[in-house]
Amino acid sequence: MADTTLMTIPGQVDPVPVARDITPREDGRIDLIGLPRPRIRELFEEAGLDARQAKLRSKQVFHWLYHRGVTEFDAMTDIAKTMRPWLAERFVIGRPNVVEAQHSSDGTRKWLLQTDDGHDFEMVFIPDADRGTLCVSSQVGCTLNCTFCHTGTMRLVRNLTPGEIVGQVMLARDALGEWPKGVMDGLDEAEDAKDPVGHYTADGRLLTNIVMMGMGEPLYNFDYVRDALKLVMDGDGLALSKRRITLSTSGVIPAMERCGQEIGVNLAVSLHAVTKEVRDEIVPLNKKYGLEELLQACADYPGASNARRITFEYVMLKDKNDSDEDARELVRLLKQFNLPAKVNLIPFNPWPGANYECSTPERIKAFSDIVFEGGISAPVRTPRGRDIDAACGQLKTAAEKKSRAQRDREAAAQLATGE
Ligand code: SAH
Ligand code: SF4
Numbered sequence: 001m002a003d004t005t006l007m008t009i010p011g012q013v014d015p016v017p018v019a020r021d022i023t024p025r026e027d028g029r030i031d032l033i034g035l036p037r038p039r040i041r042e043l044f045e046e047a048g049l050d051a052r053q054a055k056l057r058s059k060q061v062f063h064w065l066y067h068r069g070v071t072e073f074d075a076m077t078d079i080a081k082t083m084r085p086w087l088a089e090r091f092v093i094g095r096p097n098v099v100e101a102q103h104s105s106d107g108t109r110k111w112l113l114q115t116d117d118g119h120d121f122e123m124v125f126i127p128d129a130d131r132g133t134l135c136v137s138s139q140v141g142c143t144l145n146c147t148f149c150h151t152g153t154m155r156l157v158r159n160l161t162p163g164e165i166v167g168q169v170m171l172a173r174d175a176l177g178e179w180p181k182g183v184m185d186g187l188d189e190a191e192d193a194k195d196p197v198g199h200y201t202a203d204g205r206l207l208t209n210i211v212m213m214g215m216g217e218p219l220y221n222f223d224y225v226r227d228a229l230k231l232v233m234d235g236d237g238l239a240l241s242k243r244r245i246t247l248s249t250s251g252v253i254p255a256m257e258r259c260g261q262e263i264g265v266n267l268a269v270s271l272h273a274v275t276k277e278v279r280d281e282i283v284p285l286n287k288k289y290g291l292e293e294l295l296q297a298c299a300d301y302p303g304a305s306n307a308r309r310i311t312f313e314y315v316m317l318k319d320k321n322d323s324d325e326d327a328r329e330l331v332r333l334l335k336q337f338n339l340p341a342k343v344n345l346i347p348f349n350p351w352p353g354a355n356y357e358c359s360t361p362e363r364i365k366a367f368s369d370i371v372f373e374g375g376i377s378a379p380v381r382t383p384r385g386r387d388i389d390a391a392c393g394q395l396k397t398a399a400e401k402k403s404r405a406q407r408d409r410e411a412a413a414q415l416a417t418g419e
Pocket of ligand 1: 146148149150212213214215216217218248249250269270313314315346347348349350392394
């Protein structure tokens with residue numbers, strides 16, 4: 001994976017630490033996961049293949065990596081037997097390291113993952129009758145301290161690289177056993193005949209949708225999230241349609257238009273409040289990018305239409321943002337900006353030390369009814385995986401749960417023992 005020494009990128013919306021472009025691992029080999037096809041081709045040329053060979057091999061390898069999900073060069077059967085060790089000497093096919101995998105009583109699965117430089121992050125899979133949604137992380141921690149969010153109590157450790165982001169989807173396919181199997185040629189023909197565009201259909205698949213709603217703010221890591229999602233959407237890659245991908249943002253306005261133009265995925269916006277006073281408090285980013293400006297950016301979001309509505313997430317916090325008046329104001333605002341909108345009401349998921357309570361079911365129902373009566377769909381999201389802390393806003397990795405003092409004590413003890 002990438003060298004993750006921290007550096008700041010000039011010209012970012014906000015300077016945040018990011019990992020550098022690829023650098024070889026300690027053994028000198030380069031991890032191919034997360035790299036776009038042209039980069040793989042360049043690397044093959046740099047390693048000594050002539051232009052024609054590099055083009056052919058990179059196309060084959062890309063297909064094996066992203067379409068077939070192989071993790072060994074030796075499995076690439078249409079590449080000459082002598083060529084495979086040549087590749088294995090120079091390159092690797094990485095996956096995030098799995099620290100722990102948990103299963104909820106409702107079928108939700110959560111994985112605690114680790115980057116090569118030792119940072120923990122999480123990924124959640126939520127199966128439903130008609131779909132299966134993978135909730136993917138974009139950062140380790142988050143810089144934005146939304147007061148009701150567990151991840152928000154972590155400091156930002158660093159952005160995840162494209163390989164670490166697309167690697168989550170690949171790992172989920174590994175775990176669910178969902179890579180196309182069999183002899184390449186025969187199967188390819190059968191697949192192509194069924195689906196000429198090369199996109200997987202939802203039929204019979206467990207993983208059908210992706211939401212960028214795990215740890216972190218994806219629009220503060222826009223370039224890497226975009227590069228990863230391009231691999232996910234590539235017809236010869238993971239081949240998942242952009243209509244099945246939703247990116248959730250707390251409202252990073254300058255990156256929203258780019259998101260629509262450069263990735264074109266569905267947008268979800270964490271609105272959570274309808275007055276400046278309350279939103280400033282619970283989503284502090286609101287002090288920088290205000291409500292009206294945010295709703296205008298939503299109205300301008302490329303690709304939003306009645307067929308592809310923007311989702312507004314609204315966490316239900318008792319006596320904070322859940323009154324009838326709030327519900328009416330929500331309808332008024334969404335109509336004022338003429339937004340093709342649907343509202344997703346999220347019952348607050350508690351975590352140790354949180355200063356909020358979830359609204360009562362009666363309150364949530366009353367709120368939902370008002371929004372529905374205003375002509376906007378406002379279903380209540382059933383919390384999933386609460387028993388394994390996998391529900392919205394509960395993600396916070398064990399390593400980061402330790403207090404500062406505890407980390408300092410451990411560091412001091414390590415120094416003392418010379419480990
Ligand atoms: N950073 C992005 C995406 C990750 S959070 C964002 O904020 O949109 C995914 C969703 O879960 C967001 O709408 C977030 O506000 C919501 N959420 C956070 N903490 C929550 C909690 N404790 N209970 C319910 N929803 C929560
Ligand atoms: Fe970050 Fe989203 Fe949590 Fe806010 S809600 S702290 S933006 S992860």
